[in-house]
Amino acid sequence: MTTSFKVDLRRGSVVNGKWRGAKYRVERLLGEGANGKVYLVQRGAEWLALKVGADSIDLQSEINVLRSLAGAKKRSAEAFLYDVDDWRAPDGTEYPFYTMKYVRGTTVAAYLQRFGREWFPLAALNLLKKLAELHASGWIFGDLKVENVMVSDYGYVELVDFGGATAAGKSVRQFTEIYDRGYWNEGSRSADYQYDLFSFAVLCIQLHEPKRLHELSRSLLPQNRSAEDLMGIVDHCAALKPLSAWLRRALTGGFRHAGEAAEAWRQLMHRKRYPHRSSVMPGWLKGLAAVSSVLLAVSLYWLLRNMM
Ligand SMILES: Nc1ncnc2c1ncn2[C@@H]1O[C@H](COP(=O)(O)OP(=O)(O)OP(=O)(O)O)[C@@H](O)[C@H]1O
Numbered sequence: 001m002t003t004s005f006k007v008d009l010r011r012g013s014v015v016n017g018k019w020r021g022a023k024y025r026v027e028r029l030l031g032e033g034a035n036g037k038v039y040l041v042q043r044g045a046e047w048l049a050l051k052v053g054a055d056s057i058d059l060q061s062e063i064n065v066l067r068s069l070a071g072a073k074k075r076s077a078e079a080f081l082y083d084v085d086d087w088r089a090p091d092g093t094e095y096p097f098y099t100m101k102y103v104r105g106t107t108v109a110a111y112l113q114r115f116g117r118e119w120f121p122l123a124a125l126n127l128l129k130k131l132a133e134l135h136a137s138g139w140i141f142g143d144l145k146v147e148n149v150m151v152s153d154y155g156y157v158e159l160v161d162f163g164g165a166t167a168a169g170k171s172v173r174q175f176t177e178i179y180d181r182g183y184w185n186e187g188s189r190s191a192d193y194q195y196d197l198f199s200f201a202v203l204c205i206q207l208h209e210p211k212r213l214h215e216l217s218r219s220l221l222p223q224n225r226s227a228e229d230l231m232g233i234v235d236h237c238a239a240l241k242p243l244s245a246w247l248r249r250a251l252t253g254g255f256r257h258a259g260e261a262a263e264a265w266r267q268l269m270h271r272k273r274y275p276h277r278s279s280v281m282p283g284w285l286k287g288l289a290a291v292s293s294v295l296l297a298v299s300l301y302w303l304l305r306n307m308m
Pocket of ligand 1: 033
């Protein structure tokens, strides 16, 4: 999805906050979507992400969620939101913007492509933990999809774009069809824990079988779509098959909350057939560990020899 508004900030241009006076120097575009454009900006020595939008109502609701999360003092949300202001463009038009923590990393799909699919179980577990934290603050993420999950070193996960975040119990504010429980006739669009877990399961499928998922959604009549069709993809995918029971549970609302889902996922990771954290240790780290062990052994040998 792309924005319809015309803001195009070049490298080096400066965004001045009209009310609070902060100045941000633009480095580059990080991404764009339906609600605005996100730029990497610098303020003093600090790197931040600045989201500028055309519609202050859309942006305001994201800001409300971020404020409420910061208020709940959840570790992940601490200091995520920095500043909220308006900016007057050279042509006189005013745009609302906010600045937030710059999440270094790439979308989960790009990360797995670059560093290997063996990172998937760990990144997914971290994502489930993020969802559990968000749920504990009374919010449902709503628009969970590949583009909104950023992954950085060692599978560390951060959610971006809180435009779909909805207070638990309300109607989900923003969603993407293919990840939407209602689209697959598996439940309402009411914001509950299971709604996010359904999207999470679709995200797992999207990461492994994007083409098949796309074709499936195109080929079925709306009234015929179901979790069973999604499970058809899972059962024909070698990487997803070990997760079959877990994914079925997530697609059919079988987990009470994201914490329970994360625990079940963690247990799966520890089973033999599925790679777990130590087996996704990068090569250079394995090498470092081996060298350290040898050095330790040599030191001990010399120590003992000199003592005798
Ligand atoms: N804090 C951040 N740090 C780094 N990159 C970010 C950050 N926030 C957003 N991005 C990048 O910018 C892209 C667009 O941002 P965002 O999803 O918030 O826009 P949107 O208009 O709400 O999109 P959508 O149409 O999906 O709702 C993201 O997919 C991500 O790549």
